[in-house]
Every structure is written in structure tokens, then in C-alpha cells.
Amino acid sequence: MRRSTGRILTTHAGSLPRPASLEDAVEQPGADPAALGPLLSASVAEVVRRQAEAGVDVVNDGELGKSGWTSYLSERLVGFEPQPILPGQTMLAAGQDRAAFRDFYDEATRQGQLWYRPDSRLRTPAPPTRWVCTGPVTYIGQAALRRDIENFKAALAGQDVTEAFMPVAAPASVEPGRINEHYPSDEAYVYAIADALKVEYETIVEAGFVLQIDDAWITALWDRMLPAVDVEAYSRYCLLRIEALNHALSRIPEDRVRYHICWGSWHGPHSTDIPLKDIVHLMLRVKAGAYVIEAANVRHEHEYHLWETVTLPEGKLLIPGVVSHATNVLEHPELVAERIGRFAERVGRENVLAGTDCGLGGRVHPQLVWAKLEALAEGARLASTRLWSTPNA
Amino acid sequence: MKRSTDRILTTHVGSLPRPPELLEAVAALNAQDGTPSEEAQQTYERVLRDSVANLVRRQAAAGVDVISDGELGKASWATYILDRVSGFEIRRDRIQPLVWLGRDRERFPEFFAKEMPNALTGAPTEVCVAPIEYRGAAAMQRDIDNFKVVLQEVRVEEAFLPVVAPASTAYNGINEFYGSEQEYVYAIADALKHEYRAILDAGLLVQVDDAVLANMYDHLVQTSPEHYRKWAQLRVDALNHALEGLPEDRIRYHICFGSWHVPHVADAPLEEMIELILQVRAGAYSIEAANPRHEHEWRVWETAKLRPGQILIPGVITHHITTVEHPRLIADRIVRFAKLVGRENVIAGTDCGFAQSQGTQRVHPSVMWAKFEALAEGARIATRELWG
Numbered sequence: 001m002r003r004s005t006g007r008i009l010t011t012h013a014g015s016l017p018r019p020a021s022l023e024d025a026v027e028q029p030g031a032d033p034a035a036l037g038p039l040l041s042a043s044v045a046e047v048v049r050r051q052a053e054a055g056v057d058v059v060n061d062g063e064l065g066k067s068g069w070t071s072y073l074s075e076r077l078v079g080f081e082p083q084p085i086l087p088g089q090t091m092l093a094a095g096q097d098r099a100a101f102r103d104f105y106d107e108a109t110r111q112g113q114l115w116y117r118p119d120s121r122l123r124t125p126a127p128p129t130r131w132v133c134t135g136p137v138t139y140i141g142q143a144a145l146r147r148d149i150e151n152f153k154a155a156l157a158g159q160d161v162t163e164a165f166m167p168v169a170a171p172a173s174v175e176p177g178r179i180n181e182h183y184p185s186d187e188a189y190v191y192a193i194a195d196a197l198k199v200e201y202e203t204i205v206e207a208g209f210v211l212q213i214d215d216a217w218i219t220a221l222w223d224r225m226l227p228a229v230d231v232e233a234y235s236r237y238c239l240l241r242i243e244a245l246n247h248a249l250s251r252i253p254e255d256r257v258r259y260h261i262c263w264g265s266w267h268g269p270h271s272t273d274i275p276l277k278d279i280v281h282l283m284l285r286v287k288a289g290a291y292v293i294e295a296a297n298v299r300h301e302h303e304y305h306l307w308e309t310v311t312l313p314e315g316k317l318l319i320p321g322v323v324s325h326a327t328n329v330l331e332h333p334e335l336v337a338e339r340i341g342r343f344a345e346r347v348g349r350e351n352v353l354a355g356t357d358c359g360l361g362g363r364v365h366p367q368l369v370w371a372k373l374e375a376l377a378e379g380a381r382l383a384s385t386r387l388w389s390t391p392n393a
Numbered sequence: 394m395k396r397s398t399d400r401i402l403t404t405h406v407g408s409l410p411r412p413p414e415l416l417e418a419v420a421a422l423n424a425q426d427g428t429p430s431e432e433a434q435q436t437y438e439r440v441l442r443d444s445v446a447n448l449v450r451r452q453a454a455a456g457v458d459v460i461s462d463g464e465l466g467k468a469s470w471a472t473y474i475l476d477r478v479s480g481f482e483i484r485r486d487r488i489q490p491l492v493w494l495g496r497d498r499e500r501f502p503e504f505f506a507k508e509m510p511n512a513l514t515g516a517p518t519e520v521c522v523a524p525i526e527y528r529g530a531a532a533m534q535r536d537i538d539n540f541k542v543v544l545q546e547v548r549v550e551e552a553f554l555p556v557v558a559p560a561s562t563a564y565n566g567i568n569e570f571y572g573s574e575q576e577y578v579y580a581i582a583d584a585l586k587h588e589y590r591a592i593l594d595a596g597l598l599v600q601v602d603d604a605v606l607a608n609m610y611d612h613l614v615q616t617s618p619e620h621y622r623k624w625a626q627l628r629v630d631a632l633n634h635a636l637e638g639l640p641e642d643r644i645r646y647h648i649c650f651g652s653w654h655v656p657h658v659a660d661a662p663l664e665e666m667i668e669l670i671l672q673v674r675a676g677a678y679s680i681e682a683a684n685p686r687h688e689h690e691w692r693v694w695e696t697a698k699l700r701p702g703q704i705l706i707p708g709v710i711t712h713h714i715t716t717v718e719h720p721r722l723i724a725d726r727i728v729r730f731a732k733l734v735g736r737e738n739v740i741a742g743t744d745c746g747f748a749q750s751q752g753t754q755r756v757h758p759s760v761m762w763a764k765f766e767a768l769a770e771g772a773r774i775a776t777r778e779l780w781g
Contacts, residue, residue, distance in 0.1 A: 100763075101757070101759050101760065101763070103757065103758075103759050104715075104757035104759045104760050107757055108715075108757070267715045267716070268715060268716070269715060269716060269717045269760050269763055270716045270717065271717050271763060296685075297714070297716050298683075298710075298711070298714055298716050298717070298718040298719065298722055299716050299717065299718070299719050299722075300719070301719070301722050302719050302721040302722040302725055305721075323685075324685070326714055326715070326716050327654070327684070327685065327713050327714045328508075328654045328655055328656060328713070329654070329655075329656065329657050329684050329685050329686050329713050329714075330656040330657060330658055330685070330686060331685040331686070332685060332686050332687070332688070332689050334689040335685050335686075335688050335689040338689055365501075365503070365504045365507060365508065366503075367501050367503050367504045368501070368504060368656060371500075371501070371656060371658075
């Protein structure tokens with residue numbers, strides 16, 4: 001994995017806005033998936049080009065080939081059967097933050113503001129479904145994955161970027177909302193998911209890309225389990241899932257993997273987010289060469305102090321969010337540079353890539369997504385000038 | 394003015410969300426074609442009084458030390474003054490472009506079309522057609538009375554009422570009456586002085602709100618920096634004229650860059666404004682500092698200097714973000730300012746008001762109260778660190 005040798009490299013957390021033409025095609029009821037093909041590859045080419053133009057060094061395909069960061073796996077895994085549930089019973093619509101701010105959540109949900117909808121249109125309503133595991137979990141998404149890889153490779157041709165990554169979900173983030181009725185234990189179930197995902201992980205690395213493992217639920221479940229859980233019990237819950245992830249990563253060089261945690265990208269108070277200090281030991285246990293974490297929003301910005309006492313293992317990279325999906329206000333490049341500087345001082349300039357809190361696609365207006373990536377690149381340039389004008393301490 | 398003598402005090406910028414029952418009472422008033430029934434008027438007065446009382450108690454409970462009446466008696470932070478002075482008429486058929494939004498309208502046209510369409514269409518013009526005289530004594534006195542009566546029952550350090558500055562008065566307006574821009578702006582200032590004095594006479598702090606002084610920057614600098622400077626200097630001079638003879642120590646001056654949830658690339662850099670701001674004859678300056686467009690500007694205070702006795706009220710929580718600031722982040726921000734200007738010269742504040750007009754809310758009220766509680770907690774953490 002490329003590191004910030006000589007200057008601060010930039011990247012982001014994954015999802016990017018779908019170009020309007022793709023959005024229209026995907027949203028058409030009964031759209032023919034085959035007809036989407038050329039539009040999808042052209043759209044991937046467009047978002048790769050725009051990332052390069054915005055000054056992003058380590059780019060991805062915007063996750064355009066997926067319906068959502070974990071929901072896409074419903075199309076790529078077998079062993080599950082859909083069962084109808086009421087919307088109120090979903091994991092997302094629960095938790096202590098929701099209980100404490102019920103009026104806010106009701107209003108934001110009604111107004112469509114909890115997740116940003118840039119075109120004011122509701123997405124094709126997802127069927128009120130939960131998935132129940134009733135047989136062996138198996139990966140069958142090879143064709144879709146191959147299509148995404150080929151689209152991305154074609155899009156990268158001729159683009160001046162430093163490196164390329166593809167995000168996928170972690171076992172711990174696939175499991176929530178999928179009930180096990182087949183495997184004899186949690187452990188057997190989680191490892192079965194991990195084995196299925198392993199196919200996707202290894203295929204991406206074999207294709208030459210950096211693999212990003214997305215694991216928002218490993219943090220966000222804390223709020224959903226409160227108050228019935230304490231840090232120790234929660235750590236035990238997470239540890240099993242992280243060992244399963246490491247099992248899925250066992251044949252992949254650590255240096256080709258980045259691990260992303262965030263606390264959920266909905267525009268909420270986030271008053272109950274688990275502190276990074278309580279889970280950092282779990283994060284660092286993941287067999288990854290880089291850790292991509294939220295650090296630019298007001299609930300987590302102070303956590304850079306953690307790196308005064310926690311040591312980033314030798315050779316690893318930290319990719320803190322220095323711009324955020326949580327606000328329309330554009331980060332000033334000076335602030336971006338200041339944030340980068342705080343991390344560089346604590347873990348070493350060559351060990352920091354400048355990133356985003358979470359995926360920006362679908363969280364702020366598309367124009368702001370690109371403006372934020374430009375602010376990120378500008379801030380990284382300012383930070384590089386300052387950090388390399390003095391000898392590294 | 395109380396200062397952070399042995400602990401960091403907390404305050405905010407003034408406007409707070411109107412409760413639903415007040416909005417209903419306002420709607421009933423306005424529904425009567427300009428001549429509301431006596432019953433609607435009485436209901437409004439009663440609901441307003443009760444709403445102010447509730448809001449004052451709630452601020453005290455949240456741990457805010459220097460509180461306001463939430464500006465509940467006003468239609469909006471700036472346009473209310475058009476109901477309290479003579480001389481203006483609204484021309485609905487004459488649309489003014491919203492130049493105070495600056496060039497963000499050109500930088501982000503698709504964003505504005507979706508999220509703030511009137512930014513691209515404009516607003517009716519407020520035209521000065523006759524002498525500007527203050528006529529708002531009764532409304533002002535009502536606001537003062539509503540506030541003071543409930544202040545007797547809560548424990549807070551101090552209380553303030555926000556009022557508008559000359560530069561921010563009739564900001565979509567033009568002058569067709571006065572012979573010169575200077576006469577026009579000073580006529581506004583003379584009228585506003587009545588409000589400033591009434592508040593001070595009532596024993597309350599005055600906060601002069603002046604977002605538009607900063608908002609006009611991006612539009613006017615397109616002509617030249619001197620053009621903006623000349624425009625702004627006239628208005629700062631007029632404000633100081635209005636403040637002349639009033640006790641500086643009882644006056645706070647609030648500058649912000651607009652509370653709208655937009656990119657804010659057009660915002661004036663604080664370093665371009667600071668010399669103008671420091672000219673204002675006020676004992677405290679309340680300035681945005683907690684949102685990602687302005688957070689880095691704490692560095693301005695490495696060179697800018699408060700005069701002896703003055704207080705800085707930086708925003709350490711913001712109305713721009715629904716996520717609630719972590720108290721540790723708030724404490725970090727407070728300590729950063731305290732190290733630059735002295736702990737006793739910092740009061741922890743907010744970027745801007747949370748409800749600039751009736752019906753507006755920048756975050757959900759429940760989130761705002763959580764932010765205020767985080768503000769108080771952050772101030773306690775900072776106090777421990779700064780006073781050992």
C-alpha cells in the first residue's frame with residue numbers, strides 16, 4: 001500500500017454520488033439490468049476521472065455497482081430467505097440515541113433528512129424484509145464482482161492516480177438484520193459468513209486492488225445493544241467477529257488491506273457513539289495495513305488525542321477523516337491541514353493518509369461531495385508543504 | 394458584564410426555536426388581514442409571555458450562564474426592525490438578488506436550486522421612502538417585561554437581548570429618501586439607538602447582531618477590497634455613533650457569516666474583518682468559530698488583540714451540524730482561545746442563533762438542548778484544566 005512518502009496522500013471512505021443518468025436508470029421501475037451495463041461502466045469511468053481531477057490519490061469505483069454498502073450482499077450470498085417485517089423492527093430504527101432524541105428522529109425521518117436525498121426523490125422502497133439464514137451461506141456474486149472489477153480497471157486506464165481500492169463489507173456488518181436459523185452457534189454462523197466473503201476479498205486483491213473492509217456495525221451496534229451491554233461484554237461480542245474477519249483475510253497480505261470503521265453516517269446526534277478508546281484495541285487487531293476512521297465530525301474530532309497514548313504499530317497507516325459528510329459547510333483547507341498536522345505529529349507524517357469520515361455519496365449534495373474532495377486535496381497540499389519543510393521529528 | 398473570573402461562563406447568540414403554540418398564535422394574528430381580533434392579540438401576548446418564561450427556565454436548566462429571551466417576540470433577527478421603524482415600504486414586484494450570499498450561488502448552482510431556491514430568485518425590496526423614526530417602544534418594552542419577569546425566578550449569571558446593527562437593517566433594501574448613503578445609514582443608527590438604550594436602561598446586556606457586515610464581503614470585494622472596506626466602515630462608524638455614550642461594558646457585538654446550511658465558501662475571512670470588528674465600541678465580541686469553514690480562524694487571535702477588559706465569545710458549538718459536539722472537543726476549543734486571550738476573557742458561546750426567524754430551526758430543538766448541555770459540560774472540563 002502506498003504511504004505518504006514526500007507528501008500527504010488523499011483518499012476517501014468509499015461511496016460517491018451516482019451520476020444522474022445512472023441514478024435515473026437504476027430508479028426506473030422494472031429497469032432491465034442488462035441495459036444498465038454500458039451506463040454503469042461509463043459512470044464508473046466518470047467518477048474515477050472526477051476523483052483524479054479533484055486531487056484524490058487513492059481512488060475507488062464509487063461503489064456504483066452496489067445497491068448499498070451491505071445490502072448488495074443480498075444479491076451475492078445464498079443461504080438466506082426473506083421474511084416480511086415491520087419497518088419499525090429494523091436494526092437501523094432502534095437504539096439509545098433514537099430513544100433519547102425520538103422527536104428529532106421522527107421529524108428527520110418524515111422529512112427525509114436522516115439520509116440526504118439530493119434529488120428529493122425517495123429511493124425505490126426496499127421491501128420490508130429481514131433475511132433469515134436457512135442453509136449454508138455461499139458466495140454467488142462472482143459475475144457482479146467481475147463486472148465491478150472490469151469497470152474499475154477500464155476506468156483507471158490513463159488516469160493519473162496513486163493507487164486504487166475497492167470497499168466490501170466485514171462479517172460483523174453483514175450479520176446485523178440477518179437471523180441465523182441454520183448454524184448451531186453464533187461462531188459457526190459468523191465464520192460461515194466470513195468464508196463466503198473471503199471469495200470477494202481474495203478476488204479483489206488478486207485483481208491488484210487494495211481491499212477496504214467496511215465495518216460500521218462493529219461500532220454502531222453498541223448503541224443498539226445499550227443499556228444491556230458494557231464495554232467488556234461488547235468487546236467479547238466484537239472479538240469473535242474480528243477473529244472471523246481475520247480468518248477471511250488469512251491468505252491476504254496485511255499490506256493490501258485497509259479497515260474502515262465509522263459510527264454510522266446518518267445525520268443524527270450520535271450522542272451514544274462508543275468512544276474510540278474503548279474499541280481501538282479491537283480495531284488494531286484486524287490484519288490490515290491501514291485503519292480508516294472518522295475524525296472530522298464534532299463527536300469524534302477530539303479523539304486524535306488517543307494517539308498520544310496508543311501506538312500505531314510499525315508499518316501501519318492511519319487514514320483519519322479530515323472532511324465530513326455530516327455538514328453542508330465546506331471544510332476550509334486550513335482546517336483540513338490543521339487536522340492532518342495533528343495526526344502527523346502523533347503517528348508520523350509518512351503514516352497518515354488524509355481521508356473522509358465516511359462515504360460522501362448520498363449524504364450531501366453531489367456538488368458538495370466533489371467540492372469537499374477538492375478541499376481535502378488542497379488541505380493535504382498545505383499540510384505537505386508544512387510537514388516536509390521541516391525535518392521529521 | 395460578567396466575565397469568566399473563576400470559571401468559564403457559557404452563553405449563546407440569542408435566537409431559539411419558537412414553540413408550536415407560539416407559531417400558531419402568530420399565524421392567528423397574521424390570518425386576520427393586518428387587523429387581528431382582540432382575542433387573537435390577547436392570546437398571542439399570553440402565549441408569548443409563557444413561551445419566553447419556559448425558554449428562560451430551560452436555558453437555566455441546561456447550564457447556560459448568560460441567557461436571552463430567544464428573540465421570541467420578533468419575526469426574525471433583522472427584519473423585525475422594519476415593524477418598529479417608520480420610513481420603509483416593501484415592494485413585492487421589485488426583486489432584489491440575494492447578493493449577501495456572495496458567489497456561492499455561482500459556484501454551487503445545482504445545490505442552491507435544490508436546497509435554497511430563493512437564493513437564485515431573490516427577495517422583495519425594502520425601500521426607504523420617508524424619514525426613519527423609531528416607533529417600536531411598546532414592542533421593545535413588552536419583550537423586556539416578558540424577559541425580566543421570569544429572570545427573577547431563575548439562577549443565571551446575566552441576561553442579554555439581541556438587536557440588529559445598522560449594516561444588517563433592511564439588508565434587501567434601497568434608499569430613495571435620504572440625500573446620501575451616509576444620511577440614510579446614520580438615520581437607521583439613530584433609530585436603533587432607542588432600542589439599545591431601552592435594553593440598557595432595563596439592566597440587561599445589549600447584543601448587536603451584524604451578520605450582514607460580513608455577508609456583504611464576497612459581493613462587494615468583486616468591485617474591489619476598498620469598495621467593501623468603504624461600505625463597511627461607514628456602517629461601523631454609524632454603529633459606533635449609535636453606541637456613543639452607552640456603557641461599552643454592557644454591549645456585546647455579534648458577527649457571523651450567515652446561518653444557512655450552505656457551503657460558505659463565499660464567507661469573508663475573519664482576518665479581513667477583524668480590524669473592523671475591533672473598532673466597534675463593545676465589551677465583548679461574539680464570533681463564529683465552531684464550524685469547519687471558520688474553526689481554523691482561532692489563529693487570528695495570535696496577532697489580533699482585545700483591548701484591556703474586553704471579552705471574546707467564540708462559537709464552540711454550531712447550529713450547522715446535527716451531530717452533538719463531544720464535550721471534550723468543546724473543552725479543547727475553549728482552552729485554545731483561553732491560551733491566546735486569557736481564560737478570564739473567554740465566554741463559551743455558539744456560532745449563531747438556532748432559529749433566525751419564526752418557523753426556522755437550524756437543528757431540531759431536542760438536539761439544540763443537547764448541544765447546550767454539552768456546552769456547559771465542555772466549559773466545566775475547560776474550567777478544571779484552566780484553573781487546575
